[in-house]
Amino acid sequence: MGGRKIMALLVTILAAGLLGCGGTNGIYGVDHQGEGDNDSPAGSGIIEVTVSTSGGSAAIQYTLSISNGNKYTLGANDSLTYHTRRLGTHEVQIDPIPSTCSLTAANPSVVTIRQSETVHVDFVIICGGSQ
Secondary structure, eight states: OOHHHHHHHHHHHHHHHHHTTOOGGGEEEEEETTOSOOOOOTTOEEEEEEEEEESSOTTOEEEEEETTTEEEEEESSEEEEEEESOOEEEEEEEEOOOTTEEESSOSSEEEEEOTTOEEEEEEEEEEOSOO
């Protein structure tokens, strides 16, 4: 194998290793509508968040916050799968809720992540006027 091929192989292996290490705060992947890494290593947990909005504009966008400060943009009817190595209690919050809408559950929602478990958080938002 030539020197350039070996160097290219080493760069590829190094890049793959760095990408697979995970991010800060114990997060190693987020799937947003099927994107990203959906595998869960041992010692981790998953929060599956679903947003369902009725009676409002399909153009509504929300900011989903998870207790460690990570923020994600979700549409009116959207979902996100959040993988974490941080077991224990997490707060999951969605904002802003338009003044003509109401949320049918607690906000923030407090969930407990246990090893190898998936926790579901459903935000159902009902709107009654124009946004």
